[in-house]
Amino acid sequence: MGFRDLWDEIAPIGRDPDSLGYLRYAFTQPEAHLRAWFREQAAQRHLILEEDGNGNLFAWWGAGDDAVLTGSHFDSVPHGGAYDGPLGVVSALLAVDELRARGVTPVKPIAIGVFAEEEGSRFGLACLGSRLLTGAVDAEAAAALRDRDGVTLAEAMGATPKGHRPDLLARFGCFVELHVEQGRSLVESERAVGVASAIWPHGRWRLDFTGEANHAGTTLMADRHDPMLTFAYTVLAANKEARLRGCHATIGRVAVEPNATNAIPARVSAWLDARAATTSAVDELVAAVSARASERAARDGTRVSLTAESVSGETQFDVALRDRIAALLQGAPVLPTGAGHDAGVLSAYLPTAMLFVRNPTGVSHSPAEFAADADCAAGVRALADVLEELSCR
Amino acid sequence: MGFRDLWDEIAPIGRDPDSLGYLRYAFTQPEAHLRAWFREQAAQRHLILEEDGNGNLFAWWGAGDDAVLTGSHFDSVPHGGAYDGPLGVVSALLAVDELRARGVTPVKPIAIGVFAEEEGSRFGLACLGSRLLTGAVDAEAAAALRDRDGVTLAEAMGATPKGHRPDLLARFGCFVELHVEQGRSLVESERAVGVASAIWPHGRWRLDFTGEANHAGTTLMADRHDPMLTFAYTVLAANKEARLRGCHATIGRVAVEPNATNAIPARVSAWLDARAATTSAVDELVAAVSARASERAARDGTRVSLTAESVSGETQFDVALRDRIAALLQGAPVLPTGAGHDAGVLSAYLPTAMLFVRNPTGVSHSPAEFAADADCAAGVRALADVLEELSCR
Numbered sequence: 001m002g003f004r005d006l007w008d009e010i011a012p013i014g015r016d017p018d019s020l021g022y023l024r025y026a027f028t029q030p031e032a033h034l035r036a037w038f039r040e041q042a043a044q045r046h047l048i049l050e051e052d053g054n055g056n057l058f059a060w061w062g063a064g065d066d067a068v069l070t071g072s073h074f075d076s077v078p079h080g081g082a083y084d085g086p087l088g089v090v091s092a093l094l095a096v097d098e099l100r101a102r103g104v105t106p107v108k109p110i111a112i113g114v115f116a117e118e119e120g121s122r123f124g125l126a127c128l129g130s131r132l133l134t135g136a137v138d139a140e141a142a143a144a145l146r147d148r149d150g151v152t153l154a155e156a157m158g159a160t161p162k163g164h165r166p167d168l169l170a171r172f173g174c175f176v177e178l179h180v181e182q183g184r185s186l187v188e189s190e191r192a193v194g195v196a197s198a199i200w201p202h203g204r205w206r207l208d209f210t211g212e213a214n215h216a217g218t219t220l221m222a223d224r225h226d227p228m229l230t231f232a233y234t235v236l237a238a239n240k241e242a243r244l245r246g247c248h249a250t251i252g253r254v255a256v257e258p259n260a261t262n263a264i265p266a267r268v269s270a271w272l273d274a275r276a277a278t279t280s281a282v283d284e285l286v287a288a289v290s291a292r293a294s295e296r297a298a299r300d301g302t303r304v305s306l307t308a309e310s311v312s313g314e315t316q317f318d319v320a321l322r323d324r325i326a327a328l329l330q331g332a333p334v335l336p337t338g339a340g341h342d343a344g345v346l347s348a349y350l351p352t353a354m355l356f357v358r359n360p361t362g363v364s365h366s367p368a369e370f371a372a373d374a375d376c377a378a379g380v381r382a383l384a385d386v387l388e389e390l391s392c393r
Numbered sequence: 394m395g396f397r398d399l400w401d402e403i404a405p406i407g408r409d410p411d412s413l414g415y416l417r418y419a420f421t422q423p424e425a426h427l428r429a430w431f432r433e434q435a436a437q438r439h440l441i442l443e444e445d446g447n448g449n450l451f452a453w454w455g456a457g458d459d460a461v462l463t464g465s466h467f468d469s470v471p472h473g474g475a476y477d478g479p480l481g482v483v484s485a486l487l488a489v490d491e492l493r494a495r496g497v498t499p500v501k502p503i504a505i506g507v508f509a510e511e512e513g514s515r516f517g518l519a520c521l522g523s524r525l526l527t528g529a530v531d532a533e534a535a536a537a538l539r540d541r542d543g544v545t546l547a548e549a550m551g552a553t554p555k556g557h558r559p560d561l562l563a564r565f566g567c568f569v570e571l572h573v574e575q576g577r578s579l580v581e582s583e584r585a586v587g588v589a590s591a592i593w594p595h596g597r598w599r600l601d602f603t604g605e606a607n608h609a610g611t612t613l614m615a616d617r618h619d620p621m622l623t624f625a626y627t628v629l630a631a632n633k634e635a636r637l638r639g640c641h642a643t644i645g646r647v648a649v650e651p652n653a654t655n656a657i658p659a660r661v662s663a664w665l666d667a668r669a670a671t672t673s674a675v676d677e678l679v680a681a682v683s684a685r686a687s688e689r690a691a692r693d694g695t696r697v698s699l700t701a702e703s704v705s706g707e708t709q710f711d712v713a714l715r716d717r718i719a720a721l722l723q724g725a726p727v728l729p730t731g732a733g734h735d736a737g738v739l740s741a742y743l744p745t746a747m748l749f750v751r752n753p754t755g756v757s758h759s760p761a762e763f764a765a766d767a768d769c770a771a772g773v774r775a776l777a778d779v780l781e782e783l784s785c786r
Binding site: 019021077078079080119120121124126182183200202204212213214215216217218219220221222223226228229231232233235236239242243248249250251252253254256257258259260261262263264265266271273275337338339340362363364365366367368 | 412414470471472473512513514517519575576593595597605606607608609610611612613614615616619621622624625626628629632635636641642643644645646647649650651652653654655656657658659664666668730731732733755756757758759760761
């Protein structure tokens with residue numbers, strides 16, 4: 001079965017007919033549909049399915065320790081693209097097919113992982129499944145996380161997550177995650193597949209701007225304490241500070257109370273996504289944005305508070321593994337990324353690497369995210385090469 | 394029955410226990426509860442209830458033409474105050490009690506109106522009930538208006554609104570709406586009750602900012618087309634233009650797509666509420682905001698479009714009626730307001746006046762909205778005086 005045949009099976013699942021983007025939130029119907037499809041695919045390949053009690057699935061080819069783990073996630077950001085996550089899962093299934101077609105008999109087991117809530121789009125904490133598995137997040141705390149409708153993770157899962165699974169982790173020797181590139185480095189280097197060097201330090205901070213709700217028509221401009229103004233100033237300040245410092249800052253999520261046309265808001269909450277090449281650069285960026293927000297709040301007669309929701313330091317992938325893979329793939333380009341991944345979480349526990357597949361638009365987290373079928377097929381062959389190398393020697 | 398006794402009966406209905414604000418949207422359960430309460434109050438007073446097929450209720454004391462109409466609305470803005478609307482309905486019921494206690498026998502009928510969706514918080518069009526009754530909005534067009542969940546007005550009402558009711562309108566000789574003041578003029582003049590002179594011209598415009606959704610982590614700042622920046626600039630520009638011109642501009646409602654922490658938005662929609670002393674000042678303000686938004690969009694590589702959702706010209710209340718009432722109330726202060734009201738809509742069809750009751754905070758559309766019981770009782774007496782004057786002569 002070729003890439004397109006398998007890909008077409010999941011293409012309609014969770015797709016919004018208007019935006020053509022995907023609404024594949026963790027533990028919702030579309031994601032459950034994808035998981036059921038994965039179980040069926042695993043069964044067809046006689047892979048043994050294992051659940052870890054944290055929402056993560058593993059399909060095993062062979063048993064035992066020192067396994068080579070691959071895979072990625074199904075969940076999407078709101079109206080996200082088709083490739084971010086699912087490409088790594090589908091490519092892993094096809095790489096198993098490829099190894100069998102080659103007549104390869106691995107010495108070590110191979111496992112395909114499907115991680116839960118990688119995007120954090122539902123419960124606000126990115127890489128939730130891998131963080132639970134590795135104990136990087138406390139299971140009780142995670143169980144109480146709520147989505148925008150007030151549903152807890154435990155309710156969505158139907159059980160409290162098991163949390164740290166050192167027994168399961170101990171069976172993995174290494175992890176290789178294949179992912180669509182979220183930039184245009186591979187376009188520039190004219191290669192279909194690359195290897196990750198590092199993940200930029202990054203984090204999410206919530207900014208709560210509070211003022212005084214009042215009538216939009218009757219309240220004198222001079223009498224207002226309008227948090228929308230402080231918020232708007234902070235959006236522009238974050239953009240300016242990031243540009244000046246060569247960092248990335250984004251405010252893409254906002255919640256307004258009461259959010260009525262004829263009411264000055266009581267509160268505006270906004271989430272700052274900040275990333276940079278070093279942890280200190282991220283910290284300095286966030287401090288600068290916070291300082292400028294506070295200055296403006298003093299002028300507007302409002303208040304602002306900053307809360308760190310998730311912060312990740314720099315992830316330097318295993319250098320030996322990276323070099324071994326790059327050499328195997330005929331000197332594939334080695335590139336950093338500004339995006340977080342389950343590979344970033346797992347790299348703290350076992351040797352981890354990432355493969356990137358060329359994305360001609362460079363766009364991701366959007367329906368414009370794309371990879372050509374020929375490049376996806378090249379990705380499958382590259383992943384098969386890597387799995388063969390790592391499982392047979 | 395005193396003001397506080399009757400007031401306490403409705404105080405808990407639709408109140409949010411966290412914000413202490415009210416969620417009394419048109420045709421939802423809390424508002425239906427209030428309407429049922431009103432029917433019961435009308436029945437206790439032997440008032441005859443009439444529905445107009447547009448969601449408006451009228452409780453009649455006496456029958457015939459040249460009726461004196463009073464009343465207001467029950468619906469609230471999200472997390473609004475207790476007084477905006479309900480004070481006018483409760484005061485009307487108590488004014489009837491007061492007239493009966495005085496032994497007054499009106500020559501003309503008195504009707505207490507409860508108007509639907511005055512705030513426009515659910516279907517986006519303020520004074521929807523009075524606009525339907527007067528034919529100021531087309532019934533078919535209104536029936537298709539949708540709330541944020543996609544429910545149409547016709548679905549919420551359970552029927553297509555009847556629209557223009559010239560037969561019913563013809564039975565009213567004048568309208569007097571009592572309302573909490575949404576400012577501090579009466580505090581300054583040390584009076585409990587005032588009379589309205591005019592409503593400022595005002596309107597709502599939707600601004601749609603569109604850009605390109607992309608990954609917050611991986612997209613270079615220089616490659617972005619981020620509509621949040623254009624929106625933020627426009628918020629600050631609207632504030633600045635309004636201050637410079639002595640007008641009111643507010644952006645209190647925002648919708649972001651996809652509204653994810655790690656995605657540059659594809660679209661930000663924002664609603665501009667603009668008000669000024671003259672129609673030309675409103676027009677010039679909106680044009681200036683639109684021009685500055687467009688300039689910024691060109692810099693951000695985004696697009697912006699402006700759509701008028703509802704626009705009202707200046708309302709000058711009936712001068713003879715106003716002066717008669719002010720004289721009756723021992724020279725009550727005469728003041729303009731920046732807020733729209735059903736009285737503004739009806740004033741185009743029959744002589745209309747408004748009474749304002751002192752609000753020590755000056756705040757409205759917020760839980761901080763307030764009127765002292767003694768001032769509310771003074772409002773009831775003033776309304777009874779006005780109803781007696783208008784219905785007996």
